[in-house]
Amino acid sequence: MMAGDVDAKGVRVQLRLGGSEKVIVVSEARLDQMHKIARTIGNEPFARRTWSELLFFSFSVLVAAVGMAFIALTMLGGVALAITFVGLVIIAGSLRGARGIGGFHRGLARSFLDEHIEEPEPFVARPGFFGWLQSALRDPIGWRAVAYSVLKMPLAAFGVWFAFSVWVDAFFCLTYPVWGRGSTSPAEFGVMVNVFPPGYLSVGTNGFFHGLLIFITGVVLVFVAPWTMRVVVYIDRRLMRVLLAPDAMTARVRSLEHARAQTLDTSAATLRRIERDLHDGTQAQLVAVAMRLGQAKEKLATGDGFDLDQVRQLVDDAHKGAKEAIAELRDLARGIHPPALDIGLEGALSTLAARSTVPSDVTVMLKDRPTPAIEAIAYFCVAELMANIVQHAQASRASISCAQQGEWLRIVVRDDGRGGAQPAMVGSSCSGLTGLTDRVHVVDGRLHITSPAGGPTVITIDLPLHA
Numbered sequence: 001m002m003a004g005d006v007d008a009k010g011v012r013v014q015l016r017l018g019g020s021e022k023v024i025v026v027s028e029a030r031l032d033q034m035h036k037i038a039r040t041i042g043n044e045p046f047a048r049r050t051w052s053e054l055l056f057f058s059f060s061v062l063v064a065a066v067g068m069a070f071i072a073l074t075m076l077g078g079v080a081l082a083i084t085f086v087g088l089v090i091i092a093g094s095l096r097g098a099r100g101i102g103g104f105h106r107g108l109a110r111s112f113l114d115e116h117i118e119e120p121e122p123f124v125a126r127p128g129f130f131g132w133l134q135s136a137l138r139d140p141i142g143w144r145a146v147a148y149s150v151l152k153m154p155l156a157a158f159g160v161w162f163a164f165s166v167w168v169d170a171f172f173c174l175t176y177p178v179w180g181r182g183s184t185s186p187a188e189f190g191v192m193v194n195v196f197p198p199g200y201l202s203v204g205t206n207g208f209f210h211g212l213l214i215f216i217t218g219v220v221l222v223f224v225a226p227w228t229m230r231v232v233v234y235i236d237r238r239l240m241r242v243l244l245a246p247d248a249m250t251a252r253v254r255s256l257e258h259a260r261a262q263t264l265d266t267s268a269a270t271l272r273r274i275e276r277d278l279h280d281g282t283q284a285q286l287v288a289v290a291m292r293l294g295q296a297k298e299k300l301a302t303g304d305g306f307d308l309d310q311v312r313q314l315v316d317d318a319h320k321g322a323k324e325a326i327a328e329l330r331d332l333a334r335g336i337h338p339p340a341l342d343i344g345l346e347g348a349l350s351t352l353a354a355r356s357t358v359p360s361d362v363t364v365m366l367k368d369r370p371t372p373a374i375e376a377i378a379y380f381c382v383a384e385l386m387a388n389i390v391q392h393a394q395a396s397r398a399s400i401s402c403a404q405q406g407e408w409l410r411i412v413v414r415d416d417g418r419g420g421a422q423p424a425m426v427g428s429s430c431s432g433l434t435g436l437t438d439r440v441h442v443v444d445g446r447l448h449i450t451s452p453a454g455g456p457t458v459i460t461i462d463l464p465l466h467a
Helices: 026-048 047-078 085-113 129-136 140-174 193-196 208-243 250-303 308-336 339-343 345-355 372-393 433-441
Strands: 002-007 012-015 020-027 360-365 398-405 408-415 446-450 458-462
Touching: 026 047, 047 085, 047 140, 047 208, 085 129, 085 140, 085 208, 140 193, 140 208, 193 433, 208 372, 250 308, 250 360, 339 345, 339 372, 345 360, 345 372, 345 398, 372 398, 372 408, 372 458, 408 433, 433 458
Parallel strands: 360 398
Antiparallel strands: 002 012, 012 020, 398 408, 408 458, 446 458
């Protein structure tokens, strides 16, 4: 006997078997999780991603078959004629063709899977025909494209047997009531033939209930098919990232070039800002001071007929302008190098927390002092994040944590504000996050944002100790 009830904490099921009772309690969180899983499985056959993966696999298998046929014929022909000069030319042409085939696969992944695999370095040939031949034969990207085409064939065969066949069997089962009259079972193909025993879909009859059973089997296969195809496409994604994307050294060079360009742009913008601030602010203040002092000097030079109160006012104005100019110069100097960093990162972060209008806690655990460049990046990142908290987060409390983890420095800034921080939201509470991301990436650091709607917001910055 079974009884059940539902309360605010979940579902309570009471089983009574013979003289014993057993109570099973399913929490509300577990019920929500089961509901999400069921909804995901139910929606998956109708999702755009499912059909995109099916189309990608279908077209990529065709491209792989044509490409493998081309590579096999040209490579075999080139090896057979390798003792002659013509064989080397054929092999070089095969490698150049493999490059193009790899480009087709990257295009398919970009169009159907939204998988943006970076293009490798373009082929650069040395001068002359023999230079081209030598460059083509030594092209690592061409050889990796050949390796991908070779490995793609067994993966395609596995995908047809394991994933594509499930779609085919689902189609045959769903359409069995239409065309399967007079037959005791639908056509079976691929994994269904090898996993299930012969005649699994047949009970020796072709009546209504038998047809209904096969149709229900087809419905079940429709919900299973997206997941089998996803396994195959996932393997293919990994294979393309390894063999068709730029190698680690090329990716590293590109990253450094991008970081260098960002650093140069940032430096140029900083210099322009300093020049503009000096020209429009401090310089104007000093000119005004000089003019007031000049006027006071002229009045004093007239002898006994000057107005002492007017001269005193000019000197007071000049003194006030001089102090304002000094304050502006101090602010500019602080933007170039914060004086608080002279006593170390712990003191600098404590100064930032003390200046913030939001109550903030600071925890610093460092064994080794980072290099000055890393300290400056860490300081400016925390300063920007604290400014965002004060201006936009509507937080009542914040915390700053800075800890050394091996050769890395981890900084965590947390607040209990409204959340919703995203680097793409220009002009919002996170308008400076894109700039922080670029600043961190210059030294191969990482910035991670966790900011659900309603908060809390947790921003983690990982920096190397030595730049």
